[in-house]
Amino acid sequence: MEVTMSRETDWMVFEKAVEVTASAVRGTAGGSQPASYVAEVFREVHKALKETAETMVQKDTKAGF
Numbered sequence: 001m002e003v004t005m006s007r008e009t010d011w012m013v014f015e016k017a018v019e020v021t022a023s024a025v026r027g028t029a030g031g032s033q034p035a036s037y038v039a040e041v042f043r044e045v046h047k048a049l050k051e052t053a054e055t056m057v058q059k060d061t062k063a064g065f
Helices: 007-026 035-058
Strands: none
Touching (some): 007 035
């Protein structure tokens, strides 16, 4: 079953990926990493966050009680 995230959710995932990437890169070697390294970190962070968000969207949102 293919689940698509809303545009709002997708945007929030993107923004969080930018935030996490910036934090991670600042912590590595004083932020002196090449752009290719930053891009790779962003791709991996965005991928992980998007997979998690899609998994959450698939779950039934009703309370279990």
